[in-house]
Amino acid sequence: MTFIASVIAKEGIAIVADSFRTTVHHSLDEDKFLEFIDKAVDKVNIPIADLVGLFEEKASHTRNFVDKLIQFDDDSAVCTAGAAYINGKETKDVIKTVAVEMQVNKGVYDAMTIEEKLTEISSKIEKEIVEQLATYNVGATDFIFSHFNRAKNEPQVFVIKIKKTDKGAFNKDKPELVSWDDRTNLGIITDGQDTFVDRLIFGSLYTNMGNVKRGIIEYIVTKFNLEGEDTDNLIKEVTHQDFIRPIITQDIFNIKFRELSLQEAVDLATLLIKIEMDIQIYTEKIPTVGGLIRLAVISKDKGFQWISGDKIINPKLL
Numbered sequence: 001m002t003f004i005a006s007v008i009a010k011e012g013i014a015i016v017a018d019s020f021r022t023t024v025h026h027s028l029d030e031d032k033f034l035e036f037i038d039k040a041v042d043k044v045n046i047p048i049a050d051l052v053g054l055f056e057e058k059a060s061h062t063r064n065f066v067d068k069l070i071q072f073d074d075d076s077a078v079c080t081a082g083a084a085y086i087n088g089k090e091t092k093d094v095i096k097t098v099a100v101e102m103q104v105n106k107g108v109y110d111a112m113t114i115e116e117k118l119t120e121i122s123s124k125i126e127k128e129i130v131e132q133l134a135t136y137n138v139g140a141t142d143f144i145f146s147h148f149n150r151a152k153n154e155p156q157v158f159v160i161k162i163k164k165t166d167k168g169a170f171n172k173d174k175p176e177l178v179s180w181d182d183r184t185n186l187g188i189i190t191d192g193q194d195t196f197v198d199r200l201i202f203g204s205l206y207t208n209m210g211n212v213k214r215g216i217i218e219y220i221v222t223k224f225n226l227e228g229e230d231t232d233n234l235i236k237e238v239t240h241q242d243f244i245r246p247i248i249t250q251d252i253f254n255i256k257f258r259e260l261s262l263q264e265a266v267d268l269a270t271l272l273i274k275i276e277m278d279i280q281i282y283t284e285k286i287p288t289v290g291g292l293i294r295l296a297v298i299s300k301d302k303g304f305q306w307i308s309g310d311k312i313i314n315p316k317l318l
Helices: 030-039 048-052 091-102 106-111 114-132 195-202 205-223 228-240 242-251 262-282
Strands: 003-009 012-017 021-027 056-063 069-073 076-081 141-149 154-162 178-182 188-192 294-299 303-308
Touching: 003 076, 003 141, 003 154, 003 262, 012 069, 012 076, 012 141, 012 154, 012 262, 069 091, 069 294, 076 091, 076 188, 076 294, 091 114, 114 141, 114 154, 114 178, 141 188, 141 294, 154 188, 188 195, 188 262, 195 262, 205 228, 262 294
Parallel strands: none
Antiparallel strands: 003 012, 003 188, 012 294, 021 056, 069 076, 076 141, 141 154, 154 178, 294 303
8 A cells, every 4th residue: 555645835845655565465354254154044055256245355465665756857756656567567667767758858848838748648658558458457546746837936736547447448549547637726635545644634525525425315215215307316416516515615624724834844744644654553454554755845946856765774783
């Protein structure tokens, strides 16, 4: 698993990423299995499909020192969350290759707008994804692209998303597997194993809005035995969500962050990843966020700079 974050400051951006790579296996919980057997009417002839359905994806072990924070250019960096490999290559190597290819002609690259750069990056990543889909499925993967826009004199943060796709289940002429959008307005952008931090900063409805709407629809449909057009109208009304907007607005951005200095942004980014690392100690899951923490800034004055986690240090045994 992963925790990555970008925190926007007045004069730049602070970026943080852990370095754990987590292997996920399908496993069966003993208590869950025994409960299933206890409730089964026929305890001898149990359908295989029912047993398979009991297995869940769970983190099994972690490996450290995985690069998830990569400098892209003098004023940009990419953090990765999701697949460790894309088209048989480490995700970090795919990003580095894209960066090198795009900057072969530095003059042309520097003349591109940030929107043009993001579109080109997405196109190159999508090419790798299409090649992978010839043989393997593709898992959802996000990239946080942090950038100081010198033309506009402002820090910006975007999220590039790879859509989870089964091989063969896409339009080869118009795959639409990779997209990007601007998240600068949020001020703090996190991804990966970030549920606790997201709820702390933005409120529970930020990540659970879809579940809330589905829950309302299912309850009313069952309670009042709605069918046909009545169900369609309910779904349309709840999906539109004007009636719940005041509640959502009050819950989102529950903590009002002021404008930060770059030092404060570094401190806050560090605090966020520490919260995720510390809280997992008290959960039933194995730790999936941690290891070597990489921290960097992109500033108006100096562009991309490493703060920590980029150098080999003396081993603790010596």
